[in-house]
Amino acid sequence: MTAFVLVAGSHTGGWVWREVAGRLREAGAEVYPVTLTGMGDRRHLAGPGTDLETHVEDVVQLIDHVEAPEVVLVGHCYGIHPVLGAAGRRPERIARVVYLDAGMPQDGDPALTLVPDGTVRDRLLGEGEAADDWRVPPPAADEWQRWGSTTGLSETDLARLTRLAAPQPRGTLTQPLRLPEAATALPTTGVFCTANGNSIAVVEQIVGLGDPRLKALVDPRVTFFDLDTGHWPMLSAPGELAGVLLKAAAGEGYRLSATVTEQPSHLRPFLLDVPERRRERIGRVDLYLPDEVRDGAAGEEPRPAVVFVHGGPVPAGARPTPRDWPAFVGYGRYLAGLGAIGVTLDHRLHALTDYPRAADDLAEAIELVRADPRVDEDRIALWHLSAGGLLTADWLAAPPPWLRCVAASYPVLAPLPSWGLSGSRFRPAEAVRGAGRLPVVLTRVGQESPEIAVTVEEFLTAAADCGADVEVVDIPNGHHGFETRDHTEEARQAVDRAARSVLAHLRG
Template sequence: MTAFILVSGTFTGDRVWQEVADQLRKSGARTYPVTLTGMGDRRHLAGADTDLETHIEDVVRLIDEVDTPKVVIVGHDYGIHPVLGAAGRRAERIARIVHLDAGMPQDGEPALHSVTDPAVRDRLSQSVAGPDDDWRIPPPAADGWQRWGSTAGLSEEALARLSELAAPQPRATLTQPLRLTDAVLELPSTGVLCTANGSSIAMVEALVGLGDPRLEALTDPRVTFFELHTGHWPMLSSPGELAEVLLRAAADEGHRLTGTAGEPPAHLRPFLLDVPERRRERLGKVDLHLPDADGPRPAVVLVHGGPVPAEVRPTPRDWPGLVGCAQYLASLGAVGVTLDHGLHSLADYGRAAEDVAAAVDLVRADPRVDGERVAIWFFSAGGLLSAAYLASPPAWLRCVAVTYPVLAPLPSWGISDERLRPATAVRSAGRLPVVLTRVELEMAEIAVTVEEFLTAAEQCGADVEIVDVPGGHHGFETIDHTEPAREAVTRAVASVLGHLRG
C-alpha cells in the first residue's frame, strides 16, 4: 500500500488537500496531509522562533508515525523545503519526492531565494531584531494570490476557500537556509509542472540544454515529469487530475529527459544560414561584427534571453545563433552587435537592463556606428527588456525587433514590475516599428504572452509586423534548418534593415 505525505506551500495547511486526499484514499492509498506549525489549525503554535527547522521537524515526526515502510512525500511550492529537509533525515523511508509546482532549491538556499518580486523580497528579507517586530507575513487578500502563483482554474468559490484557509507565514521559515544531505540527492523524484503557471516539460528541457551543472540531475532516469494544465494550486483547481498524477508518479511513471549523446545542445548547433565571415572586435562585454564598408553604419544590437547561469560556457555572445545573425547583418552592411548581460536569474532583470543600456551607449559612441540609426533586437526572455524602449522610444531608435519573445512575466516568475510588461509599454510606442518573429510550435506558456502583446498593439494601433515561422520551434535558428525558417530570418533581417535605412 502506498502512503502519501502531503505538504502545502505558503500560508496554507492540510485542509487544501481534502479533495486530493479523498481521491487517493478511494484508490487504496493512505494519505497524511500535513499542517505545519503556525499554519491552518496550528496557527496559534507559531512564534518568532518558528523557522524552517521547525517545519522540517514537523514532517520528520509524521514520517516516524506512518507505519508504511515507504512513503511518497509531496511538497507544493514552499513545502518542498521542509520536504527535502525531512527526507534527508529519513531517506530510508522515502520512496519518492514529488515537487508539485515547486522549485529545485540548492543547499544553503532559503525559500526567499525563489521569490522574484522585489517588493515581496524586500519585505521578507527585513531582519527580525526582537519579539516586538513583525515576524509573520500576512496572507494575500483574495485579489493578491496571483503574486504568489497563477490562479488559473480556481473558481471564485475555490479562491475564497484559499483565502479562508490561509494563515500568516512565519518569516523565518522563508529566510532560514535549507541544508541538504547527500542522501536526499540520491532519492527518486518527480516534478509536476503546472503549465498555466508558466512551467512545462519543454521549458525544463530547454533549461537543461543550456548546460547548467545544477540541472544535470534532472536527466537521471530516476527523475520523471508530469504536466497539469492548470494554475499554481492544482489541489483546488484539478484535484482529480492531481491525484491521478501522484499515483502514476508513485508507480515510477512519467516523462524522462533524454539527452542526445554526441550532439551539441540546441543553442550550440550551427546557424541555419551560410553567411560570409566578417571582422569581429571585442570591447568588454560587447562584440562588434563589422561590415566591409567605409563611414558610420547603422547598428543592430542583439539581446539574448535567459536566465543564463553565470557559469555557462560559451556565454551567449558566442552562441552560433546570435553570432550568425550578427555576421549576416554585417554582410549586409550594418554593424551586428552581440553582448553578454547579467540575466543570470529571474531577480536580475534590473542588472540586465543596465547592461543593455550600457552596451547601446558604447555602440552609439563608436565612430564606425551611425548613432542615430540603431535597432535593438530581443530574443526569448530578453523580450521583457524591450518594455523600456517601447514605453519611451529615443529618437535614435529606428526599430525594435523581438524573436520567439516572452512578452509578459510568466506567473511562476512572481514578477509584478510594470516596467517589464511590453504589452503595457507598447501603448506608448507611437509609430516605432516593431518586427515580431513568431514560431508556430511555441511553448504554450510563452505563446499566451505574445497574444496578449498583439492584442494590446492592435488596440492602440502600434506598428507591428509579424514574421511567422511555419513549423518553427523556440530557438529555431539552430534547430529548424528548413526553408520556411531561412525565409523567416531573411525577411526579419530585411525588415529591420529597411527601417534603419528608411
C-alpha cells in the same frame, strides 16, 4: 500499497489536499495530508519560536507514525523545505520526493530565497509594523498571483483560499534549510505547472546550457511531468494531479538523461549558410562589419547597426557565451552581408533577478556602438530574442530618436508568473503604449509554448489598442529557437523577411 505524505505551501494547510486525497484513496493509496504547526486548523499552535525546524519535525513525526514501510513525500511550493528536511532524517523510509511546482533549495537556503515576487520577499525581510511581527499575513484575495499563477482557479477557489489562509510564522521562511546528503540521493519527480512559467521544455533548455546546479536532473531516477494549470493544481486540477502523483510513485515520467547527450539546440548550426565576416570584439560586444567597411576614415559613409539581445537566464559559467552561439554569429554575419553592422553582446542575465543589470549592460553596449565612427549613431535597431524580449520595455516606453526599429523573435513579452517581476518595469505588454510610431517587427512561432504565447498575444492586444506600428512575421511550424532547430524554407524566408524589414526601417 503506496502511502503519500502531502505537504502544502505557504499560508495553507492539509485542507487544500481534500479533493486530491480523495482520488488517491479511491485508487487504493494511503494518504496523509499534513497541517504544519501554525497553519490551517493548527494556527493556534504557532508562536514566535515556530520556524522551519518546527515544520521539519512535524513531517518527521508523521512519517514515524505511518505503518507503510516507504512513503512518497510531496512538497508544494514552500512545502518542499520541510519535506527535504524530513527526508534527510528518514531517508530509509522515503521511496520518492515529489517537487510540486517547487524550487530546488540547496543546503543553507531559507525559503524566502525561492519566493518569486520581490514585494513579497521585502515583506518577509522587513521590520514588523506591529507587535505581532513574527507572523507574515496571508495574501488578500487579489494578491495570490504574487505567489504564483492563479490560472484554473475559480472565484470560489480563490475565496476559499483566502478564507482559510493562515498567517505564516516568519521563522519558517527565514531559517536556513539543513539538507543532508542523504536527502539529495533519493529518487525525485518534478511536477511543473506550466501556466506558472516552468515546464519540461524550459528545464531541458536550461540543462542544455550547462548549469552545474542542474546536473543532478539527468539522473535516470529523476522524472518529470507537466500539468497545464496554475500554481495551485490541488484546487484547479485535482484529478489530473492525483493521476500524476500515482504515476510518479510508480517511477514513471519524462527523463532528461536520454536527451541531454544530444547536442543542445542552441549550439546547432544556423539555418542559413552565411559566409564569414570580419568580426571585432570590444569588451562584451562583437561587431560584424560589411566587407567594404574599413576603419571609419574620413569620407566613409557610416552604416546603420542592428544590436541583437540574447535571452536567458544563462549561467555565468556557460561556455560558449551567447555571442558565440551559432544563431548570434549567423545573425551578425547575415546583417553584415546586407550592408548593416551586426552587433552581438553578452549581457549578465544570469538569474531572473538580474534584469536591471542586463538592461544596464545593454544600454552601455548601445552607447559603445553609437560612438563607433563606422556606425551611424542615428540609425540603430534592437533585435531581442526569447526572454531578452523583456528588455524591450525600456525602449518601447520612451523611444529615443536614434532608435529606428525594435525587433523581437519568439519573445517573452510579459513576465511569467513564477518569475517574480510582476511589479517591475520589464513589462513590454504595458510599455508598448508609449512606443508611438516606433516600428516593431515581431517574429511569432506557431509551436511556441503556451505560457510564452500568451504573453505575445497580450502584447499584440495592447499594441492594437494603442495603434502601435507592429508587423508580425509568422512561422506556423516554427519552434522557440527556430534558427537552430527548424532548417526549413518557411523559417529561412521568415529570417530574411524580418531582416529586410528591419533594414528598411533603418534606411527609411
